[in-house]
Amino acid sequence: MAAIKVHGSPLSTATQRVLACLYEKGTDFQFVPINMAAGEHKSENYLSLNPFGQVPAFEDGDLKLFESRAVTHYIAHEYSDKGTQLLIPGSNKDMAVLQLWKEVEAHQFDSPCSKIAWEAFYKPLMGMVTDSAVVEENEGKLAKVLDVYEARLTRSKYLASDCFTLADLHHLPTIQYLLATPSKKLIDSRPHVCAWVKEITARPAWSKVLAMQKQ
Numbered sequence: 001m002a003a004i005k006v007h008g009s010p011l012s013t014a015t016q017r018v019l020a021c022l023y024e025k026g027t028d029f030q031f032v033p034i035n036m037a038a039g040e041h042k043s044e045n046y047l048s049l050n051p052f053g054q055v056p057a058f059e060d061g062d063l064k065l066f067e068s069r070a071v072t073h074y075i076a077h078e079y080s081d082k083g084t085q086l087l088i089p090g091s092n093k094d095m096a097v098l099q100l101w102k103e104v105e106a107h108q109f110d111s112p113c114s115k116i117a118w119e120a121f122y123k124p125l126m127g128m129v130t131d132s133a134v135v136e137e138n139e140g141k142l143a144k145v146l147d148v149y150e151a152r153l154t155r156s157k158y159l160a161s162d163c164f165t166l167a168d169l170h171h172l173p174t175i176q177y178l179l180a181t182p183s184k185k186l187i188d189s190r191p192h193v194c195a196w197v198k199e200i201t202a203r204p205a206w207s208k209v210l211a212m213q214k215q
């Protein structure tokens with residue numbers, strides 16, 4: 001049995017972030033589905049893995065982690081000699097730039113993109129009504145972030161360098177949901193962002209994550 005276990009839901013963006021990282025590394029792991037509709041993520045048993053009652057939770061032998069970005073950080077370092085590199089080893093300056101773009105994703109990009117995804121993707125799926133004012137407000141915020149990305153991506157193929165790294169990978173789950181909403185226009189209208197999104201969403205590792213949603 002694999003030493004690595006990921007507890008989560010294939011529909012959860014945070015779970016997908018960890019799965020994408022593991023598939024990039026080609027590391028064996030066991031996926032343990034958590035039935036969120038049944039509230040399994042709030043059960044006593046699950047809270048021992050993630051005390052915030054959120055997915056994912058991660059185990060590698062006796063190491064237990066939660067917070068998807070901390071998990072990908074661990075995987076990228078621990079399995080640095082396997083699969084896609086995902087880091088920029090050797091230079092503290094390059095690693096600082098990678099860290100910078102990881103922070104941008106977490107603190108600038110994720111919130112407006114997730115709010116749009118909730119309003120324009122999940123709510124209609126659940127028979128709820130999209131709040132167009134919330135979408136509009138967050139489209140404005142996301143547009144400003146994507147203007148910064150557009151300028152950055154004229155200078156390097158990916159966000160942190162000319163190689164695909166964790167900084168790009170962390171965007172995949174929320175971008176994928178954004179692409180399924182009318183707010184996709186924010187990507188389509190920026191040529192470098194559009195090319196970057198096409199490139200990263202076409203990665204075989206990401207296709208494996210999307211395939212898990214259909215199982």
Ligand SMILES: N[C@@H](CCC(=O)N[C@@H](CS)C(=O)NCC(=O)O)C(=O)O
Pocket residue numbers: 012013014015041053054055056066067068069
């Ligand atoms: N910052 C956390 C966020 C985890 C998170 O928000 N998970 C969502 C699913 S994507 C969840 O479990 N929501 C249920 C809840 O908060 O009760 C991470 O990156 O792991």
